[in-house]
Amino acid sequence: MQIQVLNSQISDIDIIFQFYDMAIAHQKKVFNKHWQGFSRELIETEVAENRQFKILADGAVACVFAVTFNDKLIWGDRDKDSIYIHRIVTHPEYRGYSFVKEIIKWASAFALKRGIKFIRMDTWADNEKLLKYYTGCGFDYVGVVNMEKTEGLPKHYEGISLSLFEIKV
Structure with missing residues (x-):
């Protein structure tokens, strides 16, 4: 299988939202928390700033993810010299292909x-399955943060605790 990590384009926005809808449906089946949706403006901004990506598997969109270069509300004083990975969604037909490891390879080179x-990321602090998965992919678990200030973040960050992960490049 040929894997490519490419910047998403404006023409990909509907596909990105289809992936988010699939992810929310999956989250509702397997966990007690789920994303609350995202604004089109957020995704358009990420695309325009080259921070929204897609992974193609033999030419088909198999995974999407976004990055940012600051995450002060989540990482506090540690918010520096980092690429933060957010909203990784793999199409159900491609689960098991280790796209998180592909993202790590891409992010390391970047x-x-x-x-x-x-390279940093976060997830809900009580999601044991993802905690094990991310550490199994090479991330170090670096602790928990309780979200107090969430202005400007997606709604699902309100009142939660997050586990934090990083890889030193």
Whole structure:
């Protein structure tokens, strides 16, 4: 299978939202929390800023994810020299293909070219399955943060605790 990580385009926005809808449906089946949806403006901004990505598997969109380069509300004083990965969604037909590991390879190369020191991500603190999965992919678990200020973040961040993960590049 040929894998490519590419920037998403404006023409991909409907596909991105289809992936988010699939993810929310899946989250509702397997966990007691789920995303609350995202604004089209957020996704358009990420696309325009080259921070929204897709993984193609033999030419088909198999996974989407977004990145940011600051995450102060989540990471506090540690918010520096990092690429933050958010909203990884794999199409159900491609689950099991280890796209998180592909994202790590891509992010490592991206970080090395730009002098970025860490690849970071978060998930709900009580999602044991994802905690094990992310550490199994090479992330170090670095603790829990209780979200107090969430202005500007998607709604699902309100009043939750997050587990934090990082890889030193």
